[in-house]
Amino acid sequence: xxxxxxxxxxxxxxxxxxxxxxxxxxxxxxxxxxxxxxxxxxxxxxxxxxxxxxxxxxxxxxxxxxxxxxxxxxxxxxxxxxxxxxxxxxxxxxxxxxxxxxxxxxxxxxxxxxxxxxxxxxxxxxxxxxxxxxxxxxxxxxxxxxxxxxxxxxxxxxxxxxxxxxxxxxxxxxxxxxxxxxxxxxxxxxxxxxxxxxxxxxxxxxxxxxxxxxxxxxxxxxxxxxx
Numbered sequence: 348x349x350x351x352x353x354x355x356x357x358x359x360x361x362x363x364x365x366x367x368x369x370x371x372x373x374x375x376x377x378x379x380x381x382x383x384x385x386x387x388x389x390x391x392x393x394x395x396x397x398x399x400x401x402x403x404x405x406x407x408x409x410x411x412x413x414x415x416x417x418x419x420x421x422x423x424x425x426x427x428x429x430x431x432x433x434x435x436x437x438x439x440x441x442x443x444x445x446x447x448x449x450x451x452x453x454x455x456x457x458x459x460x461x462x463x464x465x466x467x468x469x470x471x472x473x474x475x476x477x478x479x480x481x482x483x484x485x486x487x488x489x490x491x492x493x494x495x496x497x498x499x500x501x502x503x504x505x506x507x508x509x510x511x512x513x514x515x516x517x518x519x520x521x522x523x524x525x526x527x528x529x530x531x532x533x534x535x536x537x538x539x540x541x542x543x544x545x546x547x548x549x550x551x552x553x554x555x556x557x558x559x560x561x562x563x564x565x566x567x568x569x570x571x572x573x574x
Contacts, residue, residue, distance in 0.1 A: 350490075353490050356494050361456075365457045385436070391453075398460050401493075416484070426480050498519065499546070503552070
């Protein structure tokens with residue numbers, strides 16, 4: 348995975364989300380999302396939290412080598428245990444509660460992703476980091492998981508706000524390649540799906556029929572444990 352392309356996708360997807368968040372009304376900030384029990388403000392708090400791990404990770408001593416990829420990062424282990432999920436929910440709500448004015452929460456998101464991008468661009472190619480779960484990963488691979496967070500939760504925001512999804516092409520392409528592998532991307536065209544429709548189905552944001560499930564499984568999709 349080319350680190351520069353991941354960083355560019357991260358920047359574009361974050362910038363698009365930030366523009367939407369900066370335009371929200373007071374009523375829109377408190378709409379419920381499919382990520383129960385989060386409201387729109389809580390979900391943005393979660394996105395801020397998962398991006399805010401990066402400065403601390405980059406300040407730490409790097410592991411000698413990576414042993415987890417972006418695909419294997421998403422595995423159903425203790426990171427999705429009830430107590431871990433409870434902590435994830437609380438952290439997001441706390442981040443949102445610190446900004447009762449939606450505009451300041453949008454500003455917090457902008458400052459968070461811009462700082463993360465700045466730090467990542469200063470790192471050399473091949474930089475290894477350790478995640479809060481203990482995984483040793485290439486920075487580019489971990490950053491790809493952040494693209495997944497922003498892009499997939501962008502679908503959740505769009506649904507809650509009753510807006511057309513704004514998924515950017517670079518982010519959509521990278522997430523699709525993560526799910527399908529570079530050789531499988533063309534296969535979704537055979538199923539009559541566009542990229543957005545595929546991602547909504549593959550990440551559980553849209554229902555899948557039994558026949559579609561069989562087709563998707565036949566493509567060898569990496570079903571990600573997204574929490």
